[in-house]
Amino acid sequence: MDLSERKLKILQAIIADFVRTAEPVGSRTISRNYDLGISPATIRNEMSDLEEMGYLTHPHTSSGRVPSAKAYRLYVNEIMEKKELTQEEKDAIAQRLYENVSELDNLIERAAHVLSEITSLTAFALSPGKEQEKLKYINLIPVDERTVVLMIVADSGEVSNTTVRLDKPASEDTLRVLAKNMTYNYSGKTLSEALKVDIIKSFREDAEAMAMFQNNIVPGFIRTLEDMLNVNLYMEGLTNIFSIPEYSDIEKARHFFEMMDRKEDIRRKLIGTDDGIIVTIGGENQEAEFCDCSIVTATYHVDGRMVGKLGVIGPTRMKYDEVTSVVEFLTDNISKSFMITEGDEDE
Amino acid sequence: MDLSERKLKILQAIIADFVRTAEPVGSRTISRNYDLGISPATIRNEMSDLEEMGYLTHPHTSSGRVPSAKAYRLYVNEIMEKKELTQEEKDAIAQRLYENVSELDNLIERAAHVLSEITSLTAFALSPGKEQEKLKYINLIPVDERTVVLMIVADSGEVSNTTVRLDKPASEDTLRVLAKNMTYNYSGKTLSEALKVDIIKSFREDAEAMAMFQNNIVPGFIRTLEDMLNVNLYMEGLTNIFSIPEYSDIEKARHFFEMMDRKEDIRRKLIGTDDGIIVTIGGENQEAEFCDCSIVTATYHVDGRMVGKLGVIGPTRMKYDEVTSVVEFLTDNISKSFMITEGDEDE
DNA sequence: GTTAGCACTCGCACAATAAGAGTGCTAACA
DNA sequence: TGTTAGCACTCTTATTGTGCGAGTGCTAAC
Numbered sequence: 001m002d003l004s005e006r007k008l009k010i011l012q013a014i015i016a017d018f019v020r021t022a023e024p025v026g027s028r029t030i031s032r033n034y035d036l037g038i039s040p041a042t043i044r045n046e047m048s049d050l051e052e053m054g055y056l057t058h059p060h061t062s063s064g065r066v067p068s069a070k071a072y073r074l075y076v077n078e079i080m081e082k083k084e085l086t087q088e089e090k091d092a093i094a095q096r097l098y099e100n101v102s103e104l105d106n107l108i109e110r111a112a113h114v115l116s117e118i119t120s121l122t123a124f125a126l127s128p129g130k131e132q133e134k135l136k137y138i139n140l141i142p143v144d145e146r147t148v149v150l151m152i153v154a155d156s157g158e159v160s161n162t163t164v165r166l167d168k169p170a171s172e173d174t175l176r177v178l179a180k181n182m183t184y185n186y187s188g189k190t191l192s193e194a195l196k197v198d199i200i201k202s203f204r205e206d207a208e209a210m211a212m213f214q215n216n217i218v219p220g221f222i223r224t225l226e227d228m229l230n231v232n233l234y235m236e237g238l239t240n241i242f243s244i245p246e247y248s249d250i251e252k253a254r255h256f257f258e259m260m261d262r263k264e265d266i267r268r269k270l271i272g273t274d275d276g277i278i279v280t281i282g283g284e285n286q287e288a289e290f291c292d293c294s295i296v297t298a299t300y301h302v303d304g305r306m307v308g309k310l311g312v313i314g315p316t317r318m319k320y321d322e323v324t325s326v327v328e329f330l331t332d333n334i335s336k337s338f339m340i341t342e343g344d345e346d347e
Numbered sequence: 348m349d350l351s352e353r354k355l356k357i358l359q360a361i362i363a364d365f366v367r368t369a370e371p372v373g374s375r376t377i378s379r380n381y382d383l384g385i386s387p388a389t390i391r392n393e394m395s396d397l398e399e400m401g402y403l404t405h406p407h408t409s410s411g412r413v414p415s416a417k418a419y420r421l422y423v424n425e426i427m428e429k430k431e432l433t434q435e436e437k438d439a440i441a442q443r444l445y446e447n448v449s450e451l452d453n454l455i456e457r458a459a460h461v462l463s464e465i466t467s468l469t470a471f472a473l474s475p476g477k478e479q480e481k482l483k484y485i486n487l488i489p490v491d492e493r494t495v496v497l498m499i500v501a502d503s504g505e506v507s508n509t510t511v512r513l514d515k516p517a518s519e520d521t522l523r524v525l526a527k528n529m530t531y532n533y534s535g536k537t538l539s540e541a542l543k544v545d546i547i548k549s550f551r552e553d554a555e556a557m558a559m560f561q562n563n564i565v566p567g568f569i570r571t572l573e574d575m576l577n578v579n580l581y582m583e584g585l586t587n588i589f590s591i592p593e594y595s596d597i598e599k600a601r602h603f604f605e606m607m608d609r610k611e612d613i614r615r616k617l618i619g620t621d622d623g624i625i626v627t628i629g630g631e632n633q634e635a636e637f638c639d640c641s642i643v644t645a646t647y648h649v650d651g652r653m654v655g656k657l658g659v660i661g662p663t664r665m666k667y668d669e670v671t672s673v674v675e676f677l678t679d680n681i682s683k684s685f686m687i688t689e690g691d692e693d694e
Numbered sequence: 695g696t697t698a699g700c701a702c703t704c705g706c707a708c709a710a711t712a713a714g715a716g717t718g719c720t721a722a723c724a
Numbered sequence: 725t726g727t728t729a730g731c732a733c734t735c736t737t738a739t740t741g742t743g744c745g746a747g748t749g750c751t752a753a754c
Contacts, residue, residue: 026716041728044717062716062735102570141486147504151488151496159496163506239608242601250597254589261586373747386697391748409704409747 003053003074009036010046011055012079015067019317022245024064069282069316072294076279076320083321085329093118093326097333104128107337109234111310111330116237118326121244121314122260126270127232128307128338131192133158137183140175140217148175150220152228154191156302160228164220170212178213182221191229195222231308233267235260246292246315259289260313275299275306277324282316294318298327300334310334350400350421356383357393358402359426362414366664369592371411416629416663419641423626423667430668432676440465440673444680451475454684456581458657458677463584465673468591468661469607473617474579475654475685478539480505484530487522487564495522497567499575501538507575511567517559525560529568538576542569578655580614582607593639593662606636607660622646622653624671629663641665645674647681657681 003011013034017025027040027047036043047065050056055074056065067075085093096114101107108125116123139151146169151161170178185199200214241247241256260266269287273280277298283291290313297311310331312323350358360381364372374387374394383390394412397403402421403412414422432440443461448454455472463470486498493516498508517525532546547561588594588603607613616634620627627642637660644658657678659670 024716028716039728040716041718041730042726045727048718058717060735061718062714062733064716136490139488141488141498143483143500143504143506149498149500149506151498151508153490153496157490157494157510157512159490159508159510161498161506161508163504165504239601239604242597242604248597250589250595250600253597253600254586257586257589371747375747387747388697388699388749389695392696395749405748407704408749409702411747 003050006036006038007046007050008079009034010043011050011067011071012075014047014056014065015071015075015079018067019319022317024059024066026064029064067317069284072281072316072320073284076281076324080321083325085325090329093329094333097330104338105232107334108232108308108310109236111334112234112236115310115312115326115330116240119312119314119319119323120237120240121312121318121323122238122240123236123310123312124266124270125234125236125311126267126309127234128302129231129271130154130158130228130307132190132305132307133228134188134190135186135194137187138179138221140179140182142170142172142175145169148217150217150224152221152224154228158228160224162220162224162227164216166212166216168212174209174212178209178217182217191225195225195229231267231271233263233270241314244315246317255289265289269295270297270309270311273297273309277328279320279324292316294320296320296323296327298324298331300331300338302335302338308334350397353383353385354393354397355426356381357390358397358414358418359422361394361403361412362418362422362426365414366666369664371406371413373411376411414664416631419628419663419667420631423628423671427668430672432672437676440676441680444677451685452579454681455579455655455657456583458681459581459583462657462659462673462677463587466659466661466666466670467584467587468659468665468670469585469587470583470657470659471613471617472581472583472658473614473656474581475649476578476618477501477505477575477654479537479652479654480575481535481537482533482541484534485526485568487526487529489517489519489522492516495563497564497571499568499571501575505575507571509567509571509574511563513559513563515559521556521559525556525564529564538572542572542576578614578618580610580617588661591662593664602636612636616642617644617656617658620644620656624675626667626671639663641667643667643670643674645671645678647678647685649682649685655681 010030013030013036014025017029017033027043030036030043031038031040047056050071051058051065055068055071057068059066093114096117097107097111099110101110105127108127112123112125115125133154133156136153136155139153141149141151143149143163146166148164148166148170149161150164151159153159182199185197186194189197200210238257238260241253247253247256265287269290277296280290280295282294285291285293285295292315293313294316295311295313296318297309299306300308300310310327312318312327357377360377360383361372364376364380374390377383377390378385378387394403397418398405398412402415402418404415405412440461443464444454444458446457448457452474455474459470459472462472480501480503483500483502486500488496488498490496490510493513495511495513495517496508497511498506500506529546532544533541536544547557585604585607588600594600594603612634616637624643624645627637629641630638632638632640632642639662640660641663642658642660643665644656646653647655647657657674659665659674
């Protein structure tokens with residue numbers, strides 16, 4: 001059930017106009033502003049067909065047409081041509097991306113920020129997932145007689161630490177043995193595997209070390225592992241929605257903010273999506289709360305593994321061509337940045 | 348220029364009513380709902396006086412009165428009686444405060460969260476300021492041949508670290524010497540003093556160590572110090588403002604969110620205020636953007652030193668008695684928590 | 695000094711009206 | 725058979741007018 005060339009053209013024009021103005025589009029507007037060489041009446045007939053086919057809706061009898069999610073889907077899949085960024089645009093974006101960025105986790109947040117500014121939408125980013133990272137070794141560094149820093153080093157070079165307070169003093173020797181034992185038991189395991197290992201048994205012969213380990217170190221160790229596994233969700237440009245006509249109603253705005261406040265839901269939703277650039281339009285979202293929104297996400301990679309996400313959320317009426325291009329450009333850059341600093345092959 | 352007993356009573360009634368309803372208060376409402384034993388007409392006369400004195404304003408001729416900032420100030424200073432929390436309330440708040448709290452920085456954020464829920468306003472908190480903390484020692488821990496973890500230990504037991512990538516491999520010995528040298532030069536200094544020390548000269552005799560230090564360690568060291576000095580600003584309950592009639596207009600809401608988005612301004616404003624419980628009402632705020640708001644802050648302490656803040660921001664019409672009590676109770680609890688875990692005298 | 699009474703003012707909600715934008719249908723045209 | 729002009733009709737939105745209610749301020753009486 002293909003659409004005629006002309007219907008496609010009209011649909012495209014309606015989408016273009018509606019994306020620009022946020023107002024329902026009438027037949028005369030199309031005939032006047034888009035050079036299709038047909039009269040409003042003809043356009044009306046076509047519109048009527050398109051509506052019947054589910055591509056357009058009608059807020060009320062005497063108002064113009066609004067594209068449906070199905071129309072946007074068609075547009076994104078078939079009509080839309082990828083908007084190639086010019087070299088100047090690319091340079092400008094890259095420059096802003098790397099401004100004030102000292103560490104990589106920082107880069108993710110910055111990317112979300114730049115993305116929200118460019119698109120004037122709300123952008124989000126997920127910091128790299130570390131399920132695949134492996135423990136390299138564990139170190140216990142005495143600070144004072146009853147304070148110890150527990151340091152976990154992953155094979156990527158990522159280091160995380162926590163301060164542990166002991167219930168009785170421990171000698172440096174004890175700590176060294178403990179650390180050695182832990183390293184022996186954990187190294188090579190991924191972070192999530194490490195959470196499941198039971199190494200208490202390896203202290204069987206030394207009750208005191210075991211007690212020390214169990215009561216003091218383990219809680220801190222688990223906390224740190226969980227902390228490393230924890231994926232940060234950054235959100236930027238929340239206030240942009242106040243400039244979007246769809247949210248000029250206070251209840252809509254409230255709903256949006258309350259939705260964005262449920263970080264856990266958002267995180268779950270984002271982690272769920274596949275690799276590559278994903279566009280989810282309106283009702284295509286399973287969750288009722290997102291069904292007025294479109295979400296565009298892209299994935300960035302480390303070692304060819306998908307590890308994090310970047311994207312925007314906004315009204316279904318958005319500039320999909322522009323947004324997808326920018327999101328893609330940014331994730332490509334992030335992936336490249338990880339390559340350069342993670343690998344050692346430069347210079 | 349003191350107010351008569353009766354004027355005070357009337358003013359108090361107006362404030363109570365307006366805080367509750369957010370509607371301008373008329374003379375009949377007061378006479379009906381508050382048992383002052385005087386007729387609306389008398390109240391009207393008094394109101395007229397109060398208005399002339401600057402305690403009340405008049406949105407338009409034929410509408411009730413609204414308390415001015417001056418009235419709230421009088422109320423907070425003179426009329427308001429501190430609302431003592433019942434033991435049950437205290438227990439309930441304390442329980443919620445310590446729910447899911449594993450670390451102290453976490454406690455601050457949690458406190459803001461609980462505060463926002465109790466007051467139905469927007470709450471914020473500043474994590475402890477660390478200007479006074481002193482460096483205890485510095486450690487350089489090799490991870491692999493060209494990766495080193497720089498660890499800074501403060502005398503409070505606070506530990507911070509960063510991963511440093513070296514431009515050429517360094518032996519463990521070199522690192523040990525470097526760390527020793529740094530500890531020698533920095534220990535006992537506060538974090539901010541440390542930022543000003545120039546220890547390059549102490550490597551004068553060892554050009555190679557100096558180069559290594561200067562090019563690789565110093566940037567990471569500075570970054571980590573700045574990171575430790577950095578005071579986190581937590582905000583909770585931003586969406587609460589959608590339930591406040593003052594912000595039912597979309598432009599007002601927008602303005603509020605954009606204001607709260609300027610984290611730096613807010614941080615500066617909060618750090619500026621004095622010790623103790625501070626109530627700043629409407630136009631008393633120097634900054635134009637806060638002059639429709641009231642801000643209540645309180646300080647929490649470590650070792651009797653004021654280190655962090657907790658507070659709420661909302662419309663000038665707020666329950667000052669309740670808010671100040673809760674804010675005070677929470678900061679007291681935070682200060683106590685710091686004492687228990689910082690000191691060693693327990694058990 | 696206090697109060698009742700009353701005229702007056704304003705804002706707000708509601709209905710009525712007019713204008714405008716857009717559709718859908720019909721009939722004519724190429 | 726597809727296209728178009730014309731026209732009646734629908735529905736929204738802005739505007740205007742009206743009445744009501746809440747509240748004031750003033751005056752005169754208590």
